Amino acid sequence: MLPASFNAVVPMLCAGAGALVVMLAEAWRRKGERFPMALLAFIALAATGISLIFLWGRNQVSFEVVTADNFAVFVSLIIVAAGLLTVAFSTQVLERDGIPEGEYYALVLFAVVGMIMMAMANDLLVLFVGLEVMSLGVYVLTGIRRDNLAGIEGAFKYFLLGAFASAFFLYGIAFTFGVAGSTRLDKVAAFLAAQSMTGNPMVLLAMGLLIVGFAFKVSAVPFHMWTPDAYEGAPAVVTGFMSTGVKAAAFAGFVRVFLAAFEPFKADWAPALMVLAAATMIVGTVVGVAQSHLKRMLAYSSIAHGGYILVALVAANQLGKAAILFYLATYAITNLAAFGAIALLGSKDSARDGLHDYAGLWYSRPWVAGLLTVALLSLGGLPPTAGFIGKWYVFSAAVSSGYYGLAIIGVLSSVISVFFYMRVVVMMYMTDKSTGAAPTPVRGVGMVALVVTVAVILYLGILPTRVLNLAAASIGSIF
Amino acid sequence: MIPLGHYLIVSAVLFAVGSAGVFMRRNLITILLSIEIMLNAVNLAFVAFGRHAGIVDGQIIVAFVMTVAAAEAAVGLAIVVALFRHRESLNPDAFTSLKW
Numbered sequence: 001m002l003p004a005s006f007n008a009v010v011p012m013l014c015a016g017a018g019a020l021v022v023m024l025a026e027a028w029r030r031k032g033e034r035f036p037m038a039l040l041a042f043i044a045l046a047a048t049g050i051s052l053i054f055l056w057g058r059n060q061v062s063f064e065v066v067t068a069d070n071f072a073v074f075v076s077l078i079i080v081a082a083g084l085l086t087v088a089f090s091t092q093v094l095e096r097d098g099i100p101e102g103e104y105y106a107l108v109l110f111a112v113v114g115m116i117m118m119a120m121a122n123d124l125l126v127l128f129v130g131l132e133v134m135s136l137g138v139y140v141l142t143g144i145r146r147d148n149l150a151g152i153e154g155a156f157k158y159f160l161l162g163a164f165a166s167a168f169f170l171y172g173i174a175f176t177f178g179v180a181g182s183t184r185l186d187k188v189a190a191f192l193a194a195q196s197m198t199g200n201p202m203v204l205l206a207m208g209l210l211i212v213g214f215a216f217k218v219s220a221v222p223f224h225m226w227t228p229d230a231y232e233g234a235p236a237v238v239t240g241f242m243s244t245g246v247k248a249a250a251f252a253g254f255v256r257v258f259l260a261a262f263e264p265f266k267a268d269w270a271p272a273l274m275v276l277a278a279a280t281m282i283v284g285t286v287v288g289v290a291q292s293h294l295k296r297m298l299a300y301s302s303i304a305h306g307g308y309i310l311v312a313l314v315a316a317n318q319l320g321k322a323a324i325l326f327y328l329a330t331y332a333i334t335n336l337a338a339f340g341a342i343a344l345l346g347s348k349d350s351a352r353d354g355l356h357d358y359a360g361l362w363y364s365r366p367w368v369a370g371l372l373t374v375a376l377l378s379l380g381g382l383p384p385t386a387g388f389i390g391k392w393y394v395f396s397a398a399v400s401s402g403y404y405g406l407a408i409i410g411v412l413s414s415v416i417s418v419f420f421y422m423r424v425v426v427m428m429y430m431t432d433k434s435t436g437a438a439p440t441p442v443r444g445v446g447m448v449a450l451v452v453t454v455a456v457i458l459y460l461g462i463l464p465t466r467v468l469n470l471a472a473a474s475i476g477s478i479f
Numbered sequence: 480m481i482p483l484g485h486y487l488i489v490s491a492v493l494f495a496v497g498s499a500g501v502f503m504r505r506n507l508i509t510i511l512l513s514i515e516i517m518l519n520a521v522n523l524a525f526v527a528f529g530r531h532a533g534i535v536d537g538q539i540i541v542a543f544v545m546t547v548a549a550a551e552a553a554v555g556l557a558i559v560v561a562l563f564r565h566r567e568s569l570n571p572d573a574f575t576s577l578k579w
Contacts, residue, residue, distance in 0.1 A: 128544075132550070143558055149574075150577055152562050153577055156562055157577075160501070167498075170544065174525050178528035178532075
């Protein structure tokens with residue numbers, strides 16, 4: 001057995017071991033032999049999830065730099081859920097599109113390891129390594145269809161700007177290290193709280209560079225350029241995974257660094273994040289309205305959703321902190337449902353991601369159309385779905401902290417965003433059957449996963465108290 | 480002994496050269512090299528800070544960063560090779576199938 005000091009890293013070990021087994025199984029597979037890679041990945045992720053549940057409430061710390069407090073466990077559970085649903089959607093899609101199974105599942109699992117590492121990191125260097133492990137996996141997943149030019153081009157843009165942002169992030173770590181003499185977040189926090197460093201240019205520079213690095217990863221405007229291209233080029237299942245997992249992990253790091261270590265400087269960083277949040281919400285919705293390509297439209301929608309989470313981070317009162325976690329959970333489940341439905345409806349020759357491909361979907365595939373409708377309504381924030389409750393808490397947190405402007409911009413932009421979600425719904429129900437080929441039938445594991453996500457969306461929309469209390473309890477005691 | 484500020488200025492200049500290269504060079508491989516310059520500028524800052532504070536952490540961190548940079552270069556070059564096979568060009572302006 002592992003010594004007790006390893007407790008906090010057990011979830012990462014589970015997912016990492018799963019990834020290695022999948023990789024070896026692929027290498028030793030005889031030509032033509034079938035191997036249940038998806039099942040292996042599913043088991044590894046389930047083990048990760050179970051080990052996370054065991055860590056709940058125990059505040060385990062490993063090697064002084066990996067901490068499995070309830071906040072990290074909550075975010076990690078969101079990440080594992082995203083991974084499990086992605087695997088479930090992928091089973092049908094990979095075979096159809098001819099994507100190599102072994103590489104795909106191994107990369108998904110490695111990316112999950114990186115994401116959990118980010119969520120649990122209590123040291124800026126660990127955070128950086130986690131960020132890179134996650135990003136490298138996702139870059140490759142974006143371009144996994146090598147014969148598809150759009151996929152490779154999206155992957156390159158994502159890689160280029162991601163690596164560029166990593167350098168900024170690392171420079172921020174260097175200055176933090178230079179000021180505080182350590183990369184450990186608790187030591188940085190203690191140092192900054194003890195000394196009165198207000199206005200110290202080196203600290204401000206460090207914070208600015210760290211904000212740029214995180215803003216790239218959570219695709220905040222004006223650092224969002226890669227998002228639409230990467231989301232459009234990637235296969236829809238991968239887009240679902242990276243729009244939720246990457247965002248959850250990056251926000252976990254963002255929250256931990258700025259609410260734990262740089263809390264004494266809130267007066268300096270809050271205005272910068274306020275501007276980012278406002279720009280992100282406005283650009284995400286306004287440009288989203290002009291899109292006629294569903295995946296691209298959802299990419300802009302996910303940029304806007306990042307802006308709402310930033311609002312909660314700026315507000316950062318008790319309500320706001322709980323709202324960050326709750327919003328991440330609702331956003332993740334909703335986006336996975338939407339991209340899962342898109343992925344399952346496509347075929348090898350056509351990705352079916354233009355808006356007009358959804359004309360009359362209600363007549364050919366009524367079940368999928370119904371499920372997709374719930375997901376889109378939740379993204380738009382209409383009751384009784386999860387998205388409504390999430391937005392409600394974010395905006396009430398902003399109002400109770402006195403950020404009226406942000407709350408108003410948020411409400412207005414979510415009203416505008418309803419327009420483009422409804423456009424898809426209208427397309428599905430009120431247009432005649434499209435003349436093209438009928439969409440791929442959805443059945444099996446993919447359909448089960450879709451039903452589960454929609455059930456969770458409705459559950460979180462109608463009975464949110466339980467999860468909201470968990471979110472509040474997990475974050476309130478830490479920051 | 481050379482004071483800390485000198486190292487930091489060199490590091491800042493290297494970082495600026497690297498980021499300017501990312502925007503101005505019109506060759507995918509050179510752009511990757513520019514990102515490497517940026518990472519090495521940061522490495523210099525880490526070593527300088529560590530030496531200034533008299534702790535070995537800075538140099539240990541550099542070992543981590545170099546490992547990550549190597550992995551990043553491997554993935555980046557693989558993506559460039561895959562891109563090159565489509566268009567037989569390394570000019571970033573040749574790849575415009577995705578637009579706003």
